[in-house]
Amino acid sequence: MNPSISIPTAPRSRRRQISDSTIQRLFIMPTLILLILWNIFPLFYSLFLSFTQYSHSGKASPVWIGAANFDALLRDPQIWASFAVTGRYALLSVSLQAVIGFGLALLLRARFKASGLLTTLILIPMMLSPVIVGMFWRLIFNPLTGIFNYLIGFWDPTTSPVWLKDYPLISVVIVDVWMWSPFVMLLCLSGLKAIPDYIYEAAAVDRASSWRQFWRITLPQVAPLLLLAILFRTIEALKAFDLVMGLTGGGPGNATETVSVALYRMVFQGQARTGMASALAYIVLIVIIAVSNVYIWYLNRMKEA
Amino acid sequence: MATTATTRPTFAETGPATPITDSVRVDQITPLATMGITVRLVISILVALIMLIPVIWMVMTAFKSRPDTTASPPVVFFTPSLDGFVGLFYNRSQLGAGELAQYRERTDLSFIERQALARGMKILGPSRFVGQLRNSLIIAVTSTLLAVALGLLAAYAFSRYEIPGKGDWLFFILSTRMLPPVVVTIPIFLMYRALGLYDTHIGLILLYTVFNLSFSVWLLKGFIDEIPIEYEEAALVDGYSRLQAFRKIVLPQSATGIAATAVFCLIFAWNEYAFALMLTSEKARTAPPAIPANLGVGGIEWGVIAAGSLLFLIPVVIVTFLLRKYLLRGVTFGAIRQ
Numbered sequence: 001m002n003p004s005i006s007i008p009t010a011p012r013s014r015r016r017q018i019s020d021s022t023i024q025r026l027f028i029m030p031t032l033i034l035l036i037l038w039n040i041f042p043l044f045y046s047l048f049l050s051f052t053q054y055s056h057s058g059k060a061s062p063v064w065i066g067a068a069n070f071d072a073l074l075r076d077p078q079i080w081a082s083f084a085v086t087g088r089y090a091l092l093s094v095s096l097q098a099v100i101g102f103g104l105a106l107l108l109r110a111r112f113k114a115s116g117l118l119t120t121l122i123l124i125p126m127m128l129s130p131v132i133v134g135m136f137w138r139l140i141f142n143p144l145t146g147i148f149n150y151l152i153g154f155w156d157p158t159t160s161p162v163w164l165k166d167y168p169l170i171s172v173v174i175v176d177v178w179m180w181s182p183f184v185m186l187l188c189l190s191g192l193k194a195i196p197d198y199i200y201e202a203a204a205v206d207r208a209s210s211w212r213q214f215w216r217i218t219l220p221q222v223a224p225l226l227l228l229a230i231l232f233r234t235i236e237a238l239k240a241f242d243l244v245m246g247l248t249g250g251g252p253g254n255a256t257e258t259v260s261v262a263l264y265r266m267v268f269q270g271q272a273r274t275g276m277a278s279a280l281a282y283i284v285l286i287v288i289i290a291v292s293n294v295y296i297w298y299l300n301r302m303k304e305a
Numbered sequence: 306m307a308t309t310a311t312t313r314p315t316f317a318e319t320g321p322a323t324p325i326t327d328s329v330r331v332d333q334i335t336p337l338a339t340m341g342i343t344v345r346l347v348i349s350i351l352v353a354l355i356m357l358i359p360v361i362w363m364v365m366t367a368f369k370s371r372p373d374t375t376a377s378p379p380v381v382f383f384t385p386s387l388d389g390f391v392g393l394f395y396n397r398s399q400l401g402a403g404e405l406a407q408y409r410e411r412t413d414l415s416f417i418e419r420q421a422l423a424r425g426m427k428i429l430g431p432s433r434f435v436g437q438l439r440n441s442l443i444i445a446v447t448s449t450l451l452a453v454a455l456g457l458l459a460a461y462a463f464s465r466y467e468i469p470g471k472g473d474w475l476f477f478i479l480s481t482r483m484l485p486p487v488v489v490t491i492p493i494f495l496m497y498r499a500l501g502l503y504d505t506h507i508g509l510i511l512l513y514t515v516f517n518l519s520f521s522v523w524l525l526k527g528f529i530d531e532i533p534i535e536y537e538e539a540a541l542v543d544g545y546s547r548l549q550a551f552r553k554i555v556l557p558q559s560a561t562g563i564a565a566t567a568v569f570c571l572i573f574a575w576n577e578y579a580f581a582l583m584l585t586s587e588k589a590r591t592a593p594p595a596i597p598a599n600l601g602v603g604g605i606e607w608g609v610i611a612a613g614s615l616l617f618l619i620p621v622v623i624v625t626f627l628l629r630k631y632l633l634r635g636v637t638f639g640a641i642r643q
Contacts, residue, residue: 023462023547027461028458028463031455031456032459034455034514037515042491043484045492107352108345110341110345114349116629119629123632124622124625125359126636128360129576130576131597135597135614136611139366144375145377147362147379151358155378178359182356187637190633190641228637242578246578263487264583267490267494267583268583274495278491281485281491282488285484
């Protein structure tokens with residue numbers, strides 16, 4: 001036994017003894033702790049706040065008032081209006097995105113010269129920062145100096161539509177569709193590429209028309225991915241904030257005030273009704289969870305069929 | 306009667322007149338399908354052009370002089386100017402008539418100052434945008450490094466070990482990403498104000514780290530799942546420790562996945578608006594909430610806004626091209642692989 005040899009090897013062998021369960025814990029714990037601190041704790045805190053009267057700009061501490069916030073919110077026509085705005089916006093933009101995105105995917109599914117490059121180019125809008133995009137579209141929509149009206153054929157600025165004033169919600173939908181149709185396209189493309197050729201061959205041998213092939217093969221095969229894309233987009237549309245803030249800031253008046261914008265205005269502008277806003281945040285959360293569950297239920301039912 | 310049906314050589318004996326190099330789908334030799342390709346190409350080019358018009362317009366506006374940006378009808382052909390960029394990086398002030406003549410005679414003006422003088426302005430000093438861009442960079446890079454490092458460890462553990470309640474944990478991790486930012490911001494805002502993290506780099510870095518963490522765990526788990534577990538088992542048999550196997554086998558094997566994940570996290574943190582708007586004011590303010598604020602005094606400076614937006618978007622466009630293979634994975638949390 002020579003101690004001078006055993007000393008340097010001892011720590012190494014101890015390091016090797018780290019058991020798998022220790023590694024598991026060491027690897028997972030930091031992530032879980034961070035997620036719990038930044039997500040679960042705030043959720044409980046705002047659940048508490050939603051039952052209190054509280055303004056973060058004042059000195060008074062939260063006062064428990066029971067469900068009064070929820071009661072007031074559900075009676076407030078302003079809140080219902082912003083839910084209606086969000087709903088209309090989500091419905092319009094998601095359905096347009098589904099149709100356009102699926103159409104683009106059908107267009108780009110065939111391999112041809114530069115199809116990869118063109119696909120990537122079309123995908124650029126969805127990677128950009130929504131608030132900056134929204135901001136810049138203000139210039140594009142401007143009836144005097146913007147190009148939008150000129151491109152769609154209104155050459156006379158005195159008679160052409162003033163998009164952000166006359167059709168504010170439609171304007172937001174246009175930009176959202178421009179930005180996110182490529183997303184639906186990307187998902188549908190992967191669905192289309194996964195359809196095996198032999199199904200079409202069999203259909204062609206059976207002399208199925210291309211119309212029939214589309215309804216009986218293409219659509220059902222892509223449906224799960226299309227629905228997934230619609231789910232993602234619906235959740236995002238219900239959260240709509242960045243783009244609206246950049247493009248209209250919720251205006252003119254309250255015409256494009258989505259729930260998220262209303263929430264923001266409630267907390268950070270005016271009287272800072274923090275307790276009330278927490279209650280609204282919870283209502284939004286419940287709506288989002290409900291909508292996603294309906295989709296997931298539908299997706300599962302379709303898988304079983 | 307030269308050849309009868311019986312004497313004619315059959316197809317099986319001679320084979321096709323020309324060798325078949327490609328298999329042809331039966332339904333794709335119809336006139337419609339063959340004609341389709343050219344039509345598709347033309348339509349796709351048109352669509353790509355339409356999609357890119359706003360981006361192209363932004364590039365053009367960034368290089369227009371002030372009168373050109375507000376011309377009606379908008380001008381397509383113009384003499385390029387650096388007006389927008391000068392306005393973006395420097396604060397300027399209008400020169401009075403006397404000062405103007407004085408400035409015109411000076412010969413010691415720098416390039417930037419001459420640009421400003423062309424509009425009758427002088428340079429006061431660097432603008433706040435420089436600092437905001439720096440904030441964006443610091444916060445995005447640091448939070449990405451943290452999110453990827455922590456995410457990688459968790460993803461490895463979730464991929465390789467049987468952890469009780471694994472599915473539930475993974476679902477919990479994913480669900481944190483579904484929360485609307487505005488919903489979690491109120492308590493986080495109060496929490497940050499109490500802890501002194503409001504308007505600090507650290508505060509925003511931690512928040513973006515957490516927000517990206519769920520994404521990076523899911524995406525990286527998908528990449529690690531694809532590495533055959535046999536490699537590590539072989540290494541373990543050869544006397545590697547778990548950690549060594551992780552470092553020497555899993556890390557290099559998942560390098561592409563790590564890079565792709567990092568870039569997605571970077572884009573998220575780079576583009577993020579809602580948290581930055583509500584949790585910063587001055588010191589740690591990043592570029593996205595700041596660019597709209599540049600709408601500024603004395604009329605909208607579209608050239609300046611376009612220049613700022615352009616600088617901000619260039620990295621994202623480059624990254625889109627680099628990542629094109631992984632875009633699908635990235636936008637679906639790794640749920641769909643191509």
